[in-house]
Amino acid sequence: MxxxxxxxxxxxxxxxxxxxxxxxxxxxxxxxxxxxxxxxxxxxxxxxxxxxxxxxxxxxxxxxxxxxxxxxxxxxxxxxxxxxxxxxxxxxxxxxxGGSVGRLVFHLFGALAEFERELIRERTLAGLEAARARGRRGGRPPALDAKQRKAALAMMKNRDMSVAEISRQFGVSRSTLYSIQSASKREANRGITGNIQRRACA
CATH class of the missing domain: 3.40.50.1390 (Resolvase, N-terminal catalytic domain)
Structure with missing residues (x-):
């Protein structure tokens, strides 16, 4: 030993x-x-x-x-x-x-750690519930508002500036801009699909 x-x-x-x-x-x-x-x-x-x-x-x-x-x-x-x-x-x-007192101390530590985790969980759930009650959803707020997203998409489409330059101007990462662009394309595709379905049903 x-x-x-x-x-x-x-x-x-x-x-x-x-x-x-x-x-x-x-x-x-x-x-x-x-x-x-x-x-x-x-x-x-x-x-x-x-x-x-x-x-x-x-x-x-x-x-x-x-x-x-x-x-x-x-x-x-x-x-x-x-x-x-x-x-x-x-x-x-x-x-x-190796002794009973030492083992008891760590059992207490374990109980306190579990208590802390449960408190954090309860606070998180309570915060989300309060946010939902105020009409807000959980998660991070959008990096750009609707007006800024529209301007960024227009600048990316015109290609007068590089994506890196646009990201610096808006203070976001390039991946954020690409995500906004992808979301815009998906939304546009859903709109086209919806129009086709409405015409087919007409």
Missing amino acids: AIIGYARVSTVEQTLDLQRDALKETGATTIYEDTASGKNADRPELVHCLKALREGDTLVVWRLDRLGRNLQDLIRIVGELDERSVKLRSVKESIDT
Whole structure:
């Protein structure tokens, strides 16, 4: 049963010495180290560290925020470790999932994370319902209003300016202009089809 440490700092200017010393004091024989922001999903040494852990091993970190990018990410990692019978120990928070108190703490963390997700979901649904009550639909507002779309389509048709120049003038991306153009063509096609059907029924 090995004790393996993981350390992380967010920038190259910071030093890992403090974390190294703390992890060595716990008996860690191997320490994996990353230099990456906590929000950065690319933490190659953490990947190697998690792969190296075996049943009965203990993963030690200086602080919990060194391991997870956020609470949900931390709970996910701890859950995966628990499934593999790997314990987690945090030096600063004095948490050890090898004991009943440590496991209880993470059960509480999991419940809080679920509570937070449910609150966000309820607020989102309430916001959409309020918007519908005011006659608005969900989603982003259009990048250009009807008058601007008409002007942009005319400029694209005349070809006096490039699409890149038109996009800069209206402050939108070229893909937005192409989407507006495609939507206009579809609408025109629907109008033609509707006229043909009305004439056939006449």
